[in-house]
Amino acid sequence: MKAAPEHQLRLLDVQQADTAIARAEHRARNLPEAEEVRELDARIAELRDRAVAARTALSDIDREQRKAESDVDQVRSRADRDRARLDAGQVSSPKELEGLQSEIASLQRRQAELEEVVLEVMERREAAEAEAASVTAELERAEAGREAAEERRSAAALEIEDERATERDRRERLAKEVPEDLLALYTKLRDQYGIGAAALHYGRCEGCKLALSTAELGRIRQAPADEVLRCEDCRRILVRTTESGL
Known part of the structure; x- marks a missing residue:
C-alpha cells in the first residue's frame, strides 16, 4: 500500500484521538x-x-x-x-x-x-x-x-x-484527511489490537515497544517514503517520523 508521508503522519493523530476516546470510555465505565x-x-x-x-x-x-x-x-x-x-x-x-x-x-x-x-x-x-x-x-x-x-x-x-465528544469531533476531522484504503487498514488493525498505527521511535515500535532488528531497520531505510510499513512483530502500521532514528 502507498500513502503520502503526511497522510501516514495524520494517521498517528487519528490514533491519538482514538486512544483518548478509549481512555475516556474506560474512565466512564470505572x-x-x-x-x-x-x-x-x-x-x-x-x-x-x-x-x-x-x-x-x-x-x-x-x-x-x-x-x-x-x-x-x-x-x-x-x-x-x-x-x-x-x-x-x-x-x-x-x-x-x-x-x-x-x-x-x-x-x-x-x-x-x-x-x-x-x-x-x-x-x-x-x-x-x-x-x-x-x-x-x-x-x-x-x-x-x-x-x-x-x-x-x-x-x-x-x-x-x-471530553469524548471533543475527541470524536477531532477524530472525524482528522480521518477525513486520511485516504480511505489507509484508514480502512488502520481501522481493521485497531479493532484487532486496540492500536492500529504506531510511530517508529529511534528504532523501536511504539505499538509493541519492541526494538526492530538491524535487518528490518535497513529495509525501512531503503523503503520509499510513501510505502506503508508494518511492524514485523506486532503487524501494526509503522509510521516514520523525524524521531525514527533512521
Whole structure:
C-alpha cells in the first residue's frame, strides 16, 4: 500500500484521538464515584433492613410493656378492692378476714414482681429506642452521602462525555484527511489490537515497544517514503517520523 508521508503522519493523530476516546470510555465505565454510589446503595439497603428490624422490635416491646402495665393495673385494682372491703369492715369472720389479709399480701408481692417486669421492659424499650434512633440517623447520613456521591458521579460523567465528544469531533476531522484504503487498514488493525498505527521511535515500535532488528531497520531505510510499513512483530502500521532514528 502507498500513502503520502503526511497522510501516514495524520494517521498517528487519528490514533491519538482514538486512544483518548478509549481512555475516556474506560474512565466512564470505572468511575470511582460510581463505585462509591454502589457501596452506599448496599449500605443503605442494609441500614433500611436494620431500621425495619429496630422498629419491629420497638413495636413488640411496646406491646409487651402495655401488657405488663395492664397486669399491674389488674393486680392493683384487685388489691384495692380487697383493702376497701377490709377498711369498710365488711368481713366479720376471722377465717375470712385472715384469708383476705393473706390475699392482699399475695397481691402486693405479685404487684411488686409485675412492676419489676415493667421496669425491665422499659429498660429494654429505652435501649431499643436508642438503637432505632441510631440506625435512623446513620441511614440519613448514608442517604445524604449517596446523594452527594451521585452528584459527583454525574459531574464526572458529564466532564468525560464532553471530553469524548471533543475527541470524536477531532477524530472525524482528522480521518477525513486520511485516504480511505489507509484508514480502512488502520481501522481493521485497531479493532484487532486496540492500536492500529504506531510511530517508529529511534528504532523501536511504539505499538509493541519492541526494538526492530538491524535487518528490518535497513529495509525501512531503503523503503520509499510513501510505502506503508508494518511492524514485523506486532503487524501494526509503522509510521516514520523525524524521531525514527533512521
